[in-house]
Amino acid sequence: MSRYIARRLLSIIPLLIAVSIIVFAMSKALPGDPVEIFLRQADISNPEIVAAMKDKYGLNDPLPNQYWTWLTLMFRGDMGESILRGEPVAELLFRGMRNTFSVATASVVLVVVVGWTMGVVAAVVHNRGWHQAITRFLAQAPVLMLSIPGFGIAVFMVLAFGVTLGWLPTSGVSNPRSGEDDILDLAKHLILPTIGLALASVGGNWRLARNTMIEILREDYIRMAHAKGLPLWRVYFVHGLRTTLVPLLTSAGLLFGSLLTGSFILEYIFAWPGIGLMMVESTVSRDVPVVMGGTMLIAIMYLFINLVVDILYAFVDPRVRYA
Amino acid sequence: MILRSGAAAVAGGVGAAALAACGEAEVVEKTVTVTVTEVKEVVKEVPVETVVTKEVVKEVPVETVVTKEVIKEVPVVEVREVEVEKVVTQEKVVEVEVEKVVTQEKVVEVMAENPKADSLVIALPVTQRVDDLDGSQVYEFQTKIHAFSTSESLLLYDYQTQTLKPRLAESWEVAPDATSVTFTLREGVTWHNGDPFTPEDVVFNFNRIFRDDDPYHAEGTFYYNGFAQPFYDSTEVLDARTVRVNLNKPDALAAEKFGALDSSYMAHPPSVMEHGNREYSTDPDKYVGTGPYIPVELRPAELVRMVRNENWWGPKPDFDELIFRLFPGGSAGADARVNALLAGEVDVALYTPATRRNDLFRAPGIGAKWYPNFVLVYFYINHTFPLFQDHRVRQAVARSFDRVSYHEATSGPTVVPWGRFWFPGSPYLNDSAELDYDPAQVESLMQDAGFSKGGDGVWANGDMRAEFKIQYRGDPGSPPDQETFWMQGLNDLGFSVELEAWDPAIGADFENGPYAQQNLHVGGWGVGVFLGDPAFAYQRWTAGDDFARSYMDNAEMNQLYQDILVEADAANRTAKVHRMQEIAAEQVAWIPNTVATLGAAWREEKVTNVTSGATQYSYPWLYKVAPV
Numbered sequence: 020m021s022r023y024i025a026r027r028l029l030s031i032i033p034l035l036i037a038v039s040i041i042v043f044a045m046s047k048a049l050p051g052d053p054v055e056i057f058l059r060q061a062d063i064s065n066p067e068i069v070a071a072m073k074d075k076y077g078l079n080d081p082l083p084n085q086y087w088t089w090l091t092l093m094f095r096g097d098m099g100e101s102i103l104r105g106e107p108v109a110e111l112l113f114r115g116m117r118n119t120f121s122v123a124t125a126s127v128v129l130v131v132v133v134g135w136t137m138g139v140v141a142a143v144v145h146n147r148g149w150h151q152a153i154t155r156f157l158a159q160a161p162v163l164m165l166s167i168p169g170f171g172i173a174v175f176m177v178l179a180f181g182v183t184l185g186w187l188p189t190s191g192v193s194n195p196r197s198g199e200d201d202i203l204d205l206a207k208h209l210i211l212p213t214i215g216l217a218l219a220s221v222g223g224n225w226r227l228a229r230n231t232m233i234e235i236l237r238e239d240y241i242r243m244a245h246a247k248g249l250p251l252w253r254v255y256f257v258h259g260l261r262t263t264l265v266p267l268l269t270s271a272g273l274l275f276g277s278l279l280t281g282s283f284i285l286e287y288i289f290a291w292p293g294i295g296l297m298m299v300e301s302t303v304s305r306d307v308p309v310v311m312g313g314t315m316l317i318a319i320m321y322l323f324i325n326l327v328v329d330i331l332y333a334f335v336d337p338r339v340r341y342a
Numbered sequence: 343m344i345l346r347s348g349a350a351a352v353a354g355g356v357g358a359a360a361l362a363a364c365g366e367a368e369v370v371e372k373t374v375t376v377t378v379t380e381v382k383e384v385v386k387e388v389p390v391e392t393v394v395t396k397e398v399v400k401e402v403p404v405e406t407v408v409t410k411e412v413i414k415e416v417p418v419v420e421v422r423e424v425e426v427e428k429v430v431t432q433e434k435v436v437e438v439e440v441e442k443v444v445t446q447e448k449v450v451e452v453m454a455e456n457p458k459a460d461s462l463v464i465a466l467p468v469t470q471r472v473d474d475l476d477g478s479q480v481y482e483f484q485t486k487i488h489a490f491s492t493s494e495s496l497l498l499y500d501y502q503t504q505t506l507k508p509r510l511a512e513s514w515e516v517a518p519d520a521t522s523v524t525f526t527l528r529e530g531v532t533w534h535n536g537d538p539f540t541p542e543d544v545v546f547n548f549n550r551i552f553r554d555d556d557p558y559h560a561e562g563t564f565y566y567n568g569f570a571q572p573f574y575d576s577t578e579v580l581d582a583r584t585v586r587v588n589l590n591k592p593d594a595l596a597a598e599k600f601g602a603l604d605s606s607y608m609a610h611p612p613s614v615m616e617h618g619n620r621e622y623s624t625d626p627d628k629y630v631g632t633g634p635y636i637p638v639e640l641r642p643a644e645l646v647r648m649v650r651n652e653n654w655w656g657p658k659p660d661f662d663e664l665i666f667r668l669f670p671g672g673s674a675g676a677d678a679r680v681n682a683l684l685a686g687e688v689d690v691a692l693y694t695p696a697t698r699r700n701d702l703f704r705a706p707g708i709g710a711k712w713y714p715n716f717v718l719v720y721f722y723i724n725h726t727f728p729l730f731q732d733h734r735v736r737q738a739v740a741r742s743f744d745r746v747s748y749h750e751a752t753s754g755p756t757v758v759p760w761g762r763f764w765f766p767g768s769p770y771l772n773d774s775a776e777l778d779y780d781p782a783q784v785e786s787l788m789q790d791a792g793f794s795k796g797g798d799g800v801w802a803n804g805d806m807r808a809e810f811k812i813q814y815r816g817d818p819g820s821p822p823d824q825e826t827f828w829m830q831g832l833n834d835l836g837f838s839v840e841l842e843a844w845d846p847a848i849g850a851d852f853e854n855g856p857y858a859q860q861n862l863h864v865g866g867w868g869v870g871v872f873l874g875d876p877a878f879a880y881q882r883w884t885a886g887d888d889f890a891r892s893y894m895d896n897a898e899m900n901q902l903y904q905d906i907l908v909e910a911d912a913a914n915r916t917a918k919v920h921r922m923q924e925i926a927a928e929q930v931a932w933i934p935n936t937v938a939t940l941g942a943a944w945r946e947e948k949v950t951n952v953t954s955g956a957t958q959y960s961y962p963w964l965y966k967v968a969p970v
């Protein structure tokens with residue numbers, strides 16, 4: 020097992036180098052000069068100021084030098100300073116990632132608890148003579164969830180539960196009158212963004228879990244388990260569920276990765292200061308250090324999540340280790 | 343009521359200590375009451391200088407002043423004298439205590455009568471440098487609202503009255519030759535940590551902000567010092583309350599630039615020296631200012647919390663605490679701010695979007711208003727483009743935009759359509775210099791310029807057809823309504839106009855982008871007018887300025903601009919500004935469009951007077967708590 024993990028870890032290094040080259044090349048290919056764009060917004064066009072600022076951010080150096088400087092500094096944890104915000108990029112990204120991580124984690128938990136559970140329940144009751152309304156609901160509900168766009172339901176929830184009923188906060192990560200470490204307050208603020216972000220994924224995973232489990236419950240080894248007289252719960256939840264988990268784990272891993280970057284629209288609607296929002300604003304404003312650092316960070320997170328999923332795979336399905 | 347009982351309690355404590363020492367418990371209560379009354383009398387009669395100092399009072403507890411032995415040995419009458427004398431000594435104690443009680447009393451009364459005064463949550467949009475507290479280093483307009491609540495300049499420009507007002511300086515005087523400005527500082531101003539504000543602090547700050555070679559200039563980001571820096575020479579202390587800023591060339595706006603411009607805000611010298619400009623400006627623990635509120639917490643991209651500075655020199659602000667809740671910029675952030683206000687999560691929302699005006703106007707208990715802002719929005723028209731080389735054609739194009747109909751139909755009260763070159767209500771406005779919509783005049787102007795309509799209905803003069811592009815920033819697939827409306831209006835009046843989108847990323851490329859001389863026909867821009875003075879805006883009408891994208895080169899205009907930079911006489915200056923506007927209208931220096939507005943909305947049950955004191959900036963320390 021340890022050799023397997025080591026092998027997977029080593030395979031990440033060339034990928035990271037490739038990503039770093041692509042990120043750097045893309046940042047240079049972006050049209051517009053970041054310093055000039057920034058200063059023009061303040062009606063500043065003095066060439067001396069522009070040159071000094073370019074010098075400060077190393078934008079006058081040859082490209083290979085710029086790449087090497089950026090790479091070496093980044094691996095020491097120094098991603099430079101945001102042109103737009105004047106803050107160290109690492110601090111900015113940490114803050115954004117912390118906020119996005121909380122809502123992404125809550126979303127994945129919602130997907131696992133609701134999506135997987137309902138999918139398994141739907142598979143178990145499939146063709147077992149339950150009332151048709153129930154089985155139809157269990158089969159069709161995820162389709163409905165998948166067909167409603169997350170931002171649409173988010174706007175509706177804000178107006179209904181926030182503005183009209185006043186039950187839940189409409190935006191932000193905390194009540195400004197409460198302390199920063201108020202967990203209950205954070206949980207309240209997480210409810211609407213999490214539902215908005217996870218609804219479609221809940222539907223998708225519900226459907227995936229149901230279909231996979233139904234297929235698996237038709238397998239010969241399940242029939243054998245029934246024939247051996249094993250109790251139903253053991254057949255379903257030990258033999259059936261374990262195999263079902265393989266595609267579900269992949270789905271959850273990819274989902275978590277995509278939520279880290281794909282939550283931009285929800286972050287925008289809920290004024291959630293996450294990394295998605297930060298990356299879009301930085302890209303539009305050509306805040307190159309943030310774009311480069313953020314893209315690298317997201318790439319590293321993706322690779323890390325994939326690694327974790329691969330390792331979990333190996334635990335769930337021993338064949339993977341020996342492949 | 344509470345004041346009286348509080349004073350009685352304090353005095354009672356003192357009297358009780360003395361009487362308890364006499365062992366006459368029954369007399370105690372009666373004497374306590376008498377003591378309170380007498381204490382007040384004595385205080386008024388005895389000069390403060392003769393009273394023991396606060397330190398002494400602190401060092402000598404009241405109980406040890408009146409000793410048992412003394413009181414027992416002295417006859418009753420003398421005891422009374424001694425008591426009076428001691429009361430004088432104690433009086434300082436009592437007086438101090440009473441003062442405290444009075445202060446607390448007022449707070450308690452306000453709280454009891456109006457619990458809404460505890461805190462005010464203000465929703466602000468921010469996209470960039472959200473964490474600056476030092477006013478001289480702030481970049482973003484919105485961030486200035488919280489930075490200017492804690493950081494102060496020598497003077498304050500009041501956008502409502504368009505005049506300078508005293509702030510850290512009580513008065514000021516520009517030299518007749520406009521080569522220096524003298525500020526007389528307000529007495530009794532202290533920094534948040536209790537240090538006195540001195541003329542030496544002003545010297546330190548102006549050198550820090552305006553001298554590149556100053557050791558404390560490094561790391562500072564003084565984005566707006568460019569307006570004053572070229573004029574700055576030195577600052578000298580004249581006496582304990584007076585400083586003089588010497589310029590290296592005359593400047594009629596010296597008081598505005600060094601007194602009130604965004605860059606001229608005062609920072610606490612020892613804190614800057616200890617922490618450096620960046621740390622000082624971004625960490626509430628290291629920041630020390632003079633303003634009405636003291637920052638206590640800053641969560642970047644989330645909130646800035648400030649508490650009232652009880653020692654501020656000005657009238658006490660109503661709210662104990664201000665919380666600036668930070669939202670993203672852009673339309674979604676604006677929606678989120680409005681939603682938060684409607685849901686009661688914030689008390690004030692600033693920069694509210696015009697698109698939500700109906701939600702705000704209809705919501706019960708919500709006040710909403712769009713205030714004219716000191717920003718002129720206009721279109722550039724390229725004088726060097728062949729069609730536009732005749733000023734009559736330029737005028738015809740300018741007079742073809744029915745801005746009033748368009749803005750009234752689309753934006754209602756959230757926009758001020760404006761075909762003139764300065765702000766309504768200002769003495770600088772020359773009301774006769776206008777480029778209002780006038781289709782009849784368009785017709786005659788084009789004919790005067792030698793154009794006639796061809797078979798296709800388009801104006802032509804020989805080979806030159808009235809064809810051009812209106813260029814806009816954004817997506818080619820979804821042109822803005824305003825430009826589309828104007829294009830249709832122009833086409834109806836005999837022009838052949840198309841729209842052309844440009845990528846925002848290349849907008850700032852003045853050599854090859856959409857505003858480059860070889861590319862521009864007509865395109866939109868806007869200008870923020872600092873401190874309400876035309877000199878900050880009309881440089882765009884002078885040849886060679888970076889932002890002079892109409893490419894106008896008029897000798898009289900160029901000279902007038904140079905004149906108003908140094909003309910200190912108000913009447914002469916106004917006359918010259920009026921003449922500049924006449925030339926601007928005749929030559930079409932730009933095509934005026936609107937005076938921009940800033941939206942604000944608030945919960946009426948909580949706060950009133952929102953944006954009082956300013957139109958461009960909102961000053962939260964002037965907000966008033968709503969009556970119960």
